[in-house]
Amino acid sequence: MRLFDFGVEIDLNLTKGVKTLKRTKNKNSKKIGKQTFVFQNEPKIFSSYSIVSQKEKDGPFSEYFYDVLSDTKFDEKTFEKAESKMFVYTLHNAIKKAGIKPNEIDILFSGDLLDQIISSSYCARLFDISYMGIYGACSTMVEGLIFSAICIDGGFGEVGACVTGSHYATAERQFRGPLELGAQKQKYSQHTATAAAAVIVGLVSQGIKITKACIGKVEDYGVTDSANMGAAMAPAAMSTLVQFFIDTNTKADDYDLIVTGDLGKLGSDLLRILMDEKGYHLGQNYMDCGASIYHHDQYTSEGGSGCGCAAAVLDAFILRKMEQGQYKKVIFIATGALLSTIIVQQGESIPCVAHLVLLEK
Amino acid sequence: METFLMYIKVFIIGGLLCVLAEILIIKTKLTSARILVIFLIVGVILEAIGVFKYLKEFAGAGFTVPIIGFGSSLAKGAIEAVNKEGFLGMFSGGIFKTAAGLGAVTVFSYLSALIFSPKSK
Amino acid sequence: MDMPTGDQFKQQNKVRNKKYTDYVELVSPKQTTWKSLLNAFWIGGVICLLGQVLFDLAKILFSLSDDIAQTIALIALIFITALLTGIGVFDKIAYYGGGGSFLPITGFANAISSAAIEFKSEGIIFGLSSKFYTIAGPVIVNGILSSFIVGLIYYIIGLF
Incomplete structure (x- = not known):
């Protein structure tokens, strides 16, 4: 095909001359299924x-x-x-x-x-x-x-x-905008x-083990409203969680607690619905850091968001409860809306990703 | 009595315009800057077709305090200047008429910024 | 070329995305309409009423013409807004008032003063001054442009 009209034919079909390489097996593979790592x-x-x-x-x-x-x-x-x-x-x-x-x-x-x-x-x-x-x-x-x-x-x-x-x-x-802007x-919306x-994290004798991890795919279900991050992120959480259950051949009840990062109230409700559609029911053992970090009367609408929200709850609540022995097996899955105000204003939707770690006492 | 009646009219008309803006916010997901521009242009048009002065007579600040009033001042300035100075007026008129407001907004905002700092909520 | 593209991605997931976004739209909580309309009404009304009182005061106390008294009233409102924005009260009023506080000139003044306060941390010239009209810019630009168009129309009419 012709890239610019310089009279020269350029071959952009780069795969033409490439041989398919024969693949060899890793002798001690630490990956199970499609996306899950075992440590x-x-x-x-x-x-x-x-x-x-x-x-x-x-x-x-x-x-x-x-x-x-x-x-x-x-x-x-x-x-x-x-x-x-x-x-x-x-x-x-x-x-x-x-x-x-x-x-x-x-x-x-x-x-x-x-x-x-x-x-x-x-x-x-x-x-x-x-x-x-x-x-x-x-x-x-x-x-x-x-x-x-x-x-x-x-x-x-x-x-x-x-x-x-x-x-x-x-x-x-x-x-968003200046702090004192009356909008x-x-x-x-969520409150950062x-x-x-x-x-x-280290190789030591005592502590909370990280036994498995699942790296998520970027999911984009076409949500364009940058205020509605919970709705944008819920599909990403669903995708990673479902893949993890498939890879490890488990279901939600096998874990003491499933914690999502900051989907907020709306987002976590949407996640429940999406998971139900995939045939996995999230019961009483599911909680969301964003939805539970603020009281209803703190004017934070759907709840908290931001890197610090999930991180602080992980440290202060989840890890402490695990050390006390209240929870033994916890799925911690944090979702991220990879949005930039520039491209959202240009009319694009919001790509989201979710990563998962399995923590065990 | 007449002043009192006027105050009631100002309150109701001003309130209703704001309700209209609020409906636009809720129903259309337009950002606030867009809504301000829409109302501004409505004001410009109302002044250009000569309706605004009757509205102002009817409810005073009910129409002049919302951003519509700013639009009307811009248009009014341009019209007056064109009639007085001709060609140049259409460039200078709008700004000239609203210069006091813009100047005040700039000066007070600047001073406010020098004195105060933003607060995290 | 068989490279994946954004358009292709959107086309492939069109049905799924439409279904999902429609559902999200349905379940997303809305502003409690009647309450917010009522708040917008009385807060907007009070601000306009304040404008009228200031107008009357300026007119009677200093025996000014209508036009000048109106400008003085607006300047006073702008001053009050800049002050309330600075002490961090205006955004609380706006939380309840919504359209009631941002449609009047107070919203315009708040947009400018909040930007000025926010960007002060980057310095007077590149922060405060250059970001001054980031939010209120559209109003000024479109206002001047539309006043020019009105002037142009009147100029052309005046020629005949």
Whole structure:
């Protein structure tokens, strides 16, 4: 075919001359089914730390959150700097809690919601640790856990860390408008949580095991309203969850708790319906971090969202309850709406992804 | 008594216009900037066809305080300037008539920004 | 070329997506219509009434002409809005008022002052000043453009 009319014929059919390569089997494959990984060395979460703002502290998880921001600017000049400081604070405290030195950590995975994931990079510059920035919107925490687990299980290190968080004020400016702008929010919108959490994963004798992981596919069911993120993300959660059940040949009742990241009330209802259609029923053991982080009267419409929402609930509630032995097998699946205001204004729909880890005591 | 009657009219007309805007927000998912532009252009048209001055006589601030009033001032300025200065008027008139408002908005917003900081909710 | 494209993707999933988005539309919670209309009505009404009172005051106290008194009233409303936006009260009024607070000149003033306050952190020139009209820009641009068109029409009519 002709690319430009230069009189030269260009062959764009690149596959023409390529031979189909014969594939060989990996002798110790750690993958089952289509998308699920099994970690044979069982990397464990052995330390974690989180911080939230007063608004989250006032919510239903009040008794579980143990560290609260004195003010939303965290003694910094701007909200962006405050967000980065929250990352540093949680990572520092998680390392301290683990009883190790920062340079004992082999790799740090970190991500946030802002352009060029600045909070993460400005956090990472203060630590003597190899760093990879990741972006998975609100699914960042699970993405980081999976990457850490892969690294450790593959033998590329012994201790990995992941840190993520979000701040209402920075996310609002990034995705919506000025804070003081008097615009009515849609009843199905979500409130970005001001929270951050750091988790340390390693080959140690005690802790919460990460035994399986399922990396999701990007799903786009044509939702174009950037306020309705729960509805956009529900299909992605469904896709990953169903694939995980197929790959492992299990069903929802086999687990003590199934936790989704931040679908909100509407999104988690939609997920139940979508799962029912696929023949999997989510019962009493299903909960959503976003839908349960705020009380109804806190003016947050559908609930919380943002990287920090799922991450802080994971640290403060799920991991603690697992340590106490209340839950033994927990599916933690975080969803991310990979949206940019630019392309949504150009009329595109919102692609979403969901990643899953299976945590076991 | 006449003032009191006027106040009632202002309240009702102003309220009804806002209800109309609220209906547009709920029913059409238009963003607020679009709705403001729509009402602004309605104001411009009302002034251009000469209806606005009767509306203003009827309900005063009920029509001038909503963004329709801003549109009408723009159109009114352009018309007056064209009649007075001719050709150049159509460029300068609208801005000239609304300059006081725009100036005030700029100055007060600037001052407010210098004094206050945004608060996270 | 047999490369996957966005259009192809949309075409393939058209039926599924339509079904899903229609369902989402159906179950998404709506603004409680009657209550929000009532709030918009009384808050909008009160703001306009305040405008009228200021207008009358300016007219009687300083014996000004209608046009000038009207401008003074609007400037006073703008001042009040800029102040309320700064102390973080305006967005709470807007939460209830909706159309009632943003259709009057107060909404326009709030759009500008909130942007100015928000972007102050990037500095006076590139933050505050250059982002000044990010939200209210459409109103000013379209307003000036449409006033030009009206002027043009009147100019052409005036020629004959």
